[in-house]
Amino acid sequence: MxxxxxxxxxxxxxxxxxxxxxxxxxxxxxxxxxxxxxxxxxxxxxxSAVARSLKARATATVGLLVPNGTNPYFAELARGVEDACARKGYCVIFCNSDDDPAKQRSYLRVLQEKRIDGLIVASAGDDAVLASTLADTREPIVVIDRNIEGLDADLVQIDHERGAWLATRHLLELGHSRIGCITGPVTTAVSAMRMHGFLRAMSERGVEIAPGAIVESDFSGAGGYRAAAQLFDSVRPTAIFAGNDMMGIGALRAAAERGLRVPGDCSIIGFDDIELGNFTWPALSTVGQPARALGDMAALTLIERIANTREEGAKARRRVMPPTLFARESTGPLGGAEEYTPLAA
Known part of the structure; x- marks a missing residue:
């Protein structure tokens, strides 16, 4: 060379x-x-890009740290970040932590060694050590999707609580009252906010939640399948609010295996509006904002920070995108669920 x-x-x-x-x-x-x-x-x-970056003290490179690269939501979010950065002349280094806080911290060290100009982080759950590590980082940081407690950084996210409230209200307005809820891990702030929205909608309508109607899962399709199977074989809900679309897709499979018609016997709604939800059968009702739009906003927010380093005492920005209800084929009026008998084991 x-x-x-x-x-x-x-x-x-x-x-x-x-x-x-x-x-x-x-x-x-x-x-x-x-x-x-x-x-x-x-x-x-x-x-040499390294030599030029040392001279210019900039690399035109940003880091993106996500908790689960196999989840279509984070894949779409990453694409939004990448597209926005490309328009502005930045490259993106993508790191997947597999929801492992230790791996997350390790990747953070690697990104800092690469002399990135800024960092976008979707946190893998609660991690006080991560907040402390990021607090010592000199590069601008934007947190996306999941807030990191104790970190003073720009935040871009959807209004999780209102989204869950919209989804649950949609089911209630269709006449459902025996509604099951599949949550993500209770340790994550996202799950807590979406759960609060579900509970608020039920409380406002004076609808009692059946014992066992709330099941914790892990934001995966397999987890949603197992949680829905548990609900169908015990609570027998006429509707399910799944805390994300992947769990909603898993619930569709569990319903199909039991001969349940969706939405005739059970309505199912998710959260996130991933593209895959448009192509399930039936198409999955959901709430959210396109993940690419969130990624785009996070990238542009970070690039603004890179161009204009935060002034002394300036406050971090919190940009919250309003959710939208997308009522598709998987939700409909109450009817027929009483005739359902679980399949023999």
Whole structure:
């Protein structure tokens, strides 16, 4: 691989002159610039990004840390971040923590060693050590989706509580009262906010929640399947609010295995509005905002911070996107659930 000294030798100039041409750091005569540029083309010379970043103290690179890269929601969110960064001339280093706080901290160290200009973090649950580590980070930080307690950073998220309230109210307005709820891990702030929205909607309508009608799961399709199976074989709800779309998709499978018609025997609604939900059968009703839009907003918020370092005493921004109800084919009026008999084990 050609070096800057190779270019200088071919062009017949000093390597500092080559550096001035590459970085536009000082005026160079048109004749000398032409010689250097010709040598660069002939040698296929690629300037060192590391060296240039050390000089400029910027890399045009941001880090993105997500808790589960296999979840379509985070894949779509990452695409929104990537597209917005590309428009602004930034590259993205993607890291998946697998919902493991230790792996999350390890990736954070790697990203800092890469001299990123800023960081977007979707936290893997509660992690006091992560908050303390990020607090010592000099690069701008934007937290997306899940708040990190104890960290003073810009936050971009959807209104989780209102979204869950909208989803539950939708089921109540369809005439359902025996409603099951599948939550994500209770240790995450997202699950707590969505649970609160569910409880608030039920309380406002004076509807009692049946014993065992709230089941904790893990935000995965398999987890939603298991939780819905538990509900169908015990509580027998006429409707289910799933704390995310993947769990809602798992619930569709559990209903189909039991011969339940959706929405005739049981309505199912999710949360997040992932693209896959449009292509299930029936199409999954949901609440949320397109994940790409959240990713786009997070990236633009971070790039603003990179361009304008936060002034002393300036407050972190909290940007909350309003949720939208998408009533599709998986929710409908109450009817028929009393005739359901669970399949034999």
């Amino acid at each position: 050609a070096t800057i000294k190779d270019v200088a030798a071919v062009a017949g100039v000093s390597f500092t002159t080559v550096s001035h041409v590459v970085n536009n750091s000082r005026p160079v005569s048109a004749d000398v610039r032409a010689k250097v540029e010709r040598a660069i083309r002939d040698l296929n010379y690629v300037p």
